Amino acid sequence: MKHKIAISVDSSLIEKVDKLAKKLGLSRSQFIENLIAVGLEDAELFEKFKVLSIVTRIRDLVSELNKLKALEKTAKKGVIS
Numbered sequence: 001m002k003h004k005i006a007i008s009v010d011s012s013l014i015e016k017v018d019k020l021a022k023k024l025g026l027s028r029s030q031f032i033e034n035l036i037a038v039g040l041e042d043a044e045l046f047e048k049f050k051v052l053s054i055v056t057r058i059r060d061l062v063s064e065l066n067k068l069k070a071l072e073k074t075a076k077k078g079v080i081s
Contacts, residue, residue, distance in 0.1 A: 014028075017031060017035075
């Protein structure tokens with residue numbers, strides 16, 4: 001049985017999803033369902049080996065580092081300009 005869900009997603013992610021879905025010949029819905037299935041399989045595997053919380057924390061740290069890099073880049077442009 002399929003269920004409809006509603007989520008809010010950043011437009012840049014939707015653009016990437018649509019581009020890859022089209023490339024694979026899938027609808028947006030089919031592609032997102034595949035991504036969820038693969039993500040859940042990965043999460044279950046990480047949980048089985050007791051590393052899910054570590055992987056999640058690493059992902060969060062990488063995200064924060066990317067934000068800091070972007071801020072640094074913006075700050076450098078402001079100083080140079």
